[in-house]
Amino acid sequence: MIRVMLHNSKTEETSWGDEKLLSEWMNNPDIWIWADFDNEDLAHEKKLFKQAFGLHSLAISDAQSERHPPKLEAFDDYFFLLVSGLNKTSTGIDFGMLPISFFVGHRFLVTRRALESISIDKIWGQAKKGNVDLSNGSAHVTYMILRQITDRYTNIVLGLENRLEEMEDEMFENPRDALLEELLGYGRTLKRLRRIFEYHQHLFQKLSRQDNSFIEIKEYHEFNDVFEHTERLASLTILYKELTDDLMNGYISVTSHRLNQIMKVLTVVTVIFLPLTLMVGIYGMNFEYMPELKMKNAYFVMLGFMSFIVISLLLVFRKMRWL
Secondary structure, eight states: OEEEEEEETTTOOEEEESGGGHHHHHHOTTEEEEEEEESOOHHHHHHHHHHHHOOOHHHHHHHHOSSOOOEEEEOSSEEEEEEEEEOTTOOSSSOOEEEEEEEEESSEEEEEESSOOHHHHHHHHHHHTTOSOGGGOHHHHHHHHHHHHHHHHHHHHHHHHHHHHHHHHHHHHSOOHHHHHHHHHHHHHHHHHHHHHHHHHHHHHHHHHOOOTTSOHHHHHHHHHHHHHHHHHHHHHHHHHHHHHHHHHHHHHHHHHHHHHHHHHHHHHHHHHHHHHHHHHHHTSOOSOOGGGGOTTHHHHHHHHHHHHHHHHHHHHHHTTOO
8 A cells, every 4th residue: 555645845735645646746846745655565666666766776675675674874865764663463562573664855755664553654644634744844754753663662661660560579479480481571572672772772873963964953853852762762671671580580589498498398397207207117016025015104105205206306496497
């Protein structure tokens, strides 16, 4: 699908349609265009990229690649930006990636993705309702989309903080293997997020400082805003990764402590019953001449002696703070 927006900087008129509006844009230098390509045929897409916008073939190849790390590349009259966004279904830490490409020039903004993007659709809808100042140009709209992408990541990262706090309480109340498995999953995901944010942080920092003729001073500040938010996300990701590691170590310590307590109880029981078992074993042997067997009160003496042993061991364990 291809959808097109035309904005006339002189008349402040905006038109909405499809690729048929490309010719109008090409013939009027007062109009800037936003063309959004969503899961379009690759061959047709590439043809329009080259013929209508004059985009570099290598940049087009990067944009159409299914797996490509985020990148920023400047050309004579536009720059190419590729970021890792979130797919439509991503609402929690178990997210899916969606590469989103931007070709940003004075008179055009081309956005490209293989699947539906909530961030682009939201800004497109706001622009159609008149809630986006299109007179600020393509770089401003690019900033707004990038900010939406960053905000979606922010919701996911901040949502993880609450879950980690809950897991810390559960760890002491009801430690179980499912918690450790969940923490291991969070650790892997946070590594992915940190890698993405480091890429984005580097790109947005370059955009906020790069001296491009098609980026105005106010737009530097906008891209710097995205950079600062991404920098914060990168810091939070590192913090939560450390917290996740601490919780895993804490879980292992708690379970080890509980295991030690169980072993201590078993040891106490074993030590108490070991001498009793020895005595029962001795007097359970079938020898004919065992003097104590002929004693009238031998049974009660033996029970008393066994009770004495049990009480003595319990006092010893209590003094050693095992009980």
